[in-house]
Amino acid sequence: xxxxTQSPExxxxxxxxxxxxxxxxxxSGLRGLFWYRQDPGKGPEFLFTLYSAGEEKEKERLxxxxxxxxxxxxxxxxKPEDSATYLCAVRxxxxxxxxxxxxxxxxxxxxxxx
Amino acid sequence: GAGVSxxxxxxxxxxxxxxxxxxxxxxxxxxxxxxxxxxGQGLEFLIYFQGNSAPxxxxxxxxxxxxxxxxxxxxxxxxxxxxxxxxxxxxCASTQPMGSDTQYFGxxxxxxxx
Numbered sequence: 001x002x003x004x005t006q007s008p009e010x011x012x013x014x015x016x017x018x019x020x021x022x023x024x025x026x027x028s029g030l031r032g033l034f035w036y037r038q039d040p041g042k043g044p045e046f047l048f049t050l051y052s053a054g055e056e057k058e059k060e061r062l063x064x065x066x067x068x069x070x071x072x073x074x075x076x077x078x079k080p081e082d083s084a085t086y087l088c089a090v091r092x093x094x095x096x097x098x099x100x101x102x103x104x105x106x107x108x109x110x111x112x113x114x
Numbered sequence: 115g116a117g118v119s120x121x122x123x124x125x126x127x128x129x130x131x132x133x134x135x136x137x138x139x140x141x142x143x144x145x146x147x148x149x150x151x152x153x154g155q156g157l158e159f160l161i162y163f164q165g166n167s168a169p170x171x172x173x174x175x176x177x178x179x180x181x182x183x184x185x186x187x188x189x190x191x192x193x194x195x196x197x198x199x200x201x202x203x204x205x206c207a208s209t210q211p212m213g214s215d216t217q218y219f220g221x222x223x224x225x226x227x228x
Binding site for chain 2: 004031032034036041042043044045046049087089091100101102103104105106107
């Protein structure tokens with residue numbers, strides 16, 4: 001069974017204090033790893049897709065990396081507006097072309113204090 | 115253009131009643147997905163539409179749950195004889211046709227069953 005585990009469950013940082021969120025996965029046939037940001041009362045907002053080990057993507061203060069077993073979301077000099085729940089999801093190779101659905105982790109709740 | 119929209123944003127119902135949740139995908143998006151997000155849990159896949167066909171209904175929790183889609187437009191998720199364990203946020207997502215795998219989410223419908 002495909003599994004996605006995110007850690008820590010919650011992280012509290014001071015403004016400017018850099019850190020990383022972890023997403024470890026156990027799947028057969030990864031077809032993409034996705035990072036989303038979710039603010040309270042809203043739907044997930046797409047951030048990045050990574051497809052192969054060694055790939056990296058950046059957006060403002062966020063940088064996502066991928067290995068064969070896990071992905072990291074690095075947050076450099078975070079600001080209070082970066083506070084949100086960050087979700088990791090995987091898309092896997094399925095039979096009969098059923099590789100469309102995403103399997104999500106439970107998320108990491110990030111709080112950045114001013 | 116406009117994003118994915120869902121209605122209602124909140125729904126409170128009594129146990130045993132039927133509810134209908136609506137999703138309007140981004141115009142031109144052929145694939146549509148329903149997910150459920152229960153408190154403290156990751157998003158759970160429910161059903162996937164390609165056009166108005168649902169090739170995979172395996173995520174629907176029970177036969178009380180059903181969904182339909184009109185062409186490549188609106189989708190409705192119906193829950194019959196609601197139970198308290200159905201309380202959750204129901205999220206809809208859509209993707210562009212032909213090869214794009216980024217799922218764009220709506221704001222969700224928060225369902226509370228009393």
